Amino acid sequence: MSVMIDSSTKLVVQGITGRDGSFHARQMIAYGTRVVGGVVPGKGGQTFDDSVPIFDTVAEAVEETGAGASVIYVPPAFAADAIYEAADAGVNLIVAITEGIPVLDMTRVIPFVAERGARLVGPNCPGLISPGKSKVGILPGQICEPGPVGVVSRSGTLTYEVIHHLTGAGIGQSTCIGIGGDPIIGTSFIDCLTLFEADADTRAVVMIGEIGGTDEQEAAAFVEREMRTPVVGFIAGQTAPPGRRMGHAGAIISGSEGTAKEKMEAFREHGIAVARRPADIVDLVKESLG
């Protein structure tokens, strides 16, 4: 099994003719994702790569194809609108890859999406992959293998690094989810942990956090309170100075809050095995799988 997406997921790509959208639409199709449509206003009626119909609106795309998921590759100035549109069109899952959406826009987007019963992953995220079944976003499919470990992370390439170690050690993944590096995101660690806990085939979870905010601390308390599935943790940013944004908009230590140290302590306190280096995650996962 897997969470959020599987081989039945029908996906539309918002911004399918753009530089990133076209590249990753091809990658997703090659991986086996059911890309049933693209959306580009003004290009309705055209076809992408002679195989994927393009629509002017997400609503039309959903009506014609029955798509239940959408992935967004449009530039930051238009990305909030793209999320509103997807939610209004009735898709259940919206994955926003775009980096750089204004934070106040997200404070309005989040309740809008929630009221329409959709789930938003991201923004500023690499998307997700259920190895062997489907991938939505930009994660490189070739480093993944199907298996029993769920991965959830605020990062992109650091997640690839961890998946690479797992696959290299013969440990496959059920689903890998990049929830995004912004301060305000649609899907939290706790949301993903809840899904992994309910998934019979996910037998261990790797949670990769970083400096900034308190999501990891809240997730750690949730793990102890609600989960039987073992969780292995890693936190990036032990050497990050306070008050400086480390690339991700959300990766900033404000005053004394959000340090790697306090997050690692919260993990340990709540029974999460903490890896000191990415390479150490493998052994901890092996132990927890028994």
Added chain:
Amino acid sequence: MKIHEYQARRIFRDHGLPVPPERVAETPQEAEAAAREFGGKVVVKAQVHVGGRGKAGGVKLAQDPARARAAAEQILGMDIKGLEVGKVLLAPAVEIADEAYLGIIVDRSSQRPVLMVSAAGGVDIEEVARDTPEKIHKIEIDPRYGLLNHQAMALAFELYDDLSQVRAAARLFQRLYAAFGAVDASLAEVNPLIVTDAGELLAIDAKVTLDDNALFRHPELEELRDADSEEPAETEAREKGLSYVKLDGTVGCIVNGAGLAMATMDLIKYYGAEPANFLDIGGSSNPEKVVSAMRIILSDPNVESILFNIFGGITRCDDVANGIVTALKQLEVDVPIVIRLTGTNEKEALEILESVGLPATSSMDEVVQKAIELTKAGAR
């Protein structure tokens, strides 16, 4: 993006907040002239992008223009937490009957703007939040409706008893929220918000942090950026589309992705050395970015070795390899370089690097250890 107090005061004033007038001076002479203009007692305040100016001696009261000049002389050029003061703000001194804290932030947990007030004003609000959280009153603002009148009133009643002051404060909170939204702030703060001896509310300090993500729709605010307050290398990095933060160590690192970049810094520390920087070349694989990244890191005299840690996804390893080769031709590289590449087009990249005699590894731990060995301390 941080802006200075004098810039934040102007934003607040434009939105109808009661902010006393100010002048900005870059020399003691200008400060004296400004003080003369105001007449009487003035406050002289360092304009730097750090908190705790008062404690550091960057805020002084002056009784007359001559003393304002002397105060400015002391403050200008002063080093506050590593930043040199280039400007001072002067404003008429006011008699303070009461001080409060007022601030709006974007709260990550509730995913909403949150308005906070506290009767414990004029002090470090973080300390208040840590030691006496019950002294802070908050309200989550639904951005679709804004700060409603009764919500503003309820918080104002936490600060004042006098009804006319409560009403004035509520109006002030709503105006602060309007200013916060208008400039896409991630923080807007008045500390302290005071009541004068005459019973009037005044915002005598102003702090605004702008959301970098929203600057594209506020070109006028981009001009408020103070290039003198950041490292020249950081300015160059920003202009080239790179995320760079200078640190104090000896091992330079160039990485794709923020999380992996932080994990690389941590691994340098794990193996006993200190990172010289955070640098994320981003998802694009433009070889030009690699050249810029190398130039920026080489401008740091503390750097004794440079490591690349590239996990190809969108970033293509061969593009990075081409960038490294170009950089070696264009720049005078006098420190050793070690390279880790894996992922998209790794094979092509290794061939490119091999053709110029640069070895590469596919392991992050290995490249970090090697980079440390090549520093002076590592060689010993």
